[in-house]
Amino acid sequence: MDIAFLLGLLFRWLHILAAIVAVGGTVFARFVVLPTLNEWPAEERARLHAALRARWSKIIQAAIAFLLVSGLYNIAVTSIKYTVPAWYNPLFGVKFLLAMIIFAVASLLIGKTPLADQVRRNAPFWLNLNIALAVLVVCISGILRTADKVPKQPVQAEMPVSGPATP
Numbered sequence: 001m002d003i004a005f006l007l008g009l010l011f012r013w014l015h016i017l018a019a020i021v022a023v024g025g026t027v028f029a030r031f032v033v034l035p036t037l038n039e040w041p042a043e044e045r046a047r048l049h050a051a052l053r054a055r056w057s058k059i060i061q062a063a064i065a066f067l068l069v070s071g072l073y074n075i076a077v078t079s080i081k082y083t084v085p086a087w088y089n090p091l092f093g094v095k096f097l098l099a100m101i102i103f104a105v106a107s108l109l110i111g112k113t114p115l116a117d118q119v120r121r122n123a124p125f126w127l128n129l130n131i132a133l134a135v136l137v138v139c140i141s142g143i144l145r146t147a148d149k150v151p152k153q154p155v156q157a158e159m160p161v162s163g164p165a166t167p
């Protein structure tokens, strides 16, 4: 087992775990936290929301960082070491763009700026959008995984050291 193999495995685990946490947390926020908060009196709701936001924001920031670092490592290794089918890079570009939109919306939903406050007023819409985009990103990632990646420097077939001369 070489170091590149172990690093690739580590980043793959990080990528999948961060995606699970970010997407799962978003579904939980939309379909459990938000409806529950709405059942509370306004003042308590605001306090509870601020406490939840403070904790969740650290997790989502870490998930975004892990997804970016592991994703960039993955794509760098793929483009350096492998020849990919013609559709791979354009499809990866679509995935990357969608991921950036997801990160921007997620950052606004946990942000402290006036714009973030404005976005949060329509939180169900933005959470629905992020869930839909995340489903699309996971589906695209599944397709990318099926690509036939051919090593750029194929291992040379071993030549026989010596052998009987063929008649």
Ligand code: HEM
Pocket: 012, 015, 016, 019, 023, 067, 068, 070, 071, 072, 074, 075, 078, 096, 099, 100, 102, 134, 137, 138, 141, 142, 144, 145, 146, 147
């Ligand atoms: C919402 C954000 C994201 C989600 C939910 C997500 C999800 C996934 C999933 C589920 C896989 C398949 C993992 C596997 O089977 O090993 C994957 C692979 C991958 N992701 Fe992401 N990802 C996200 C963001 C990113 C970003 C920002 C990048 C690049 C900077 C990226 C680059 C990659 C690459 C290169 C692969 C490998 C594709 C292949 O098998 O050829 N991802 N991603």
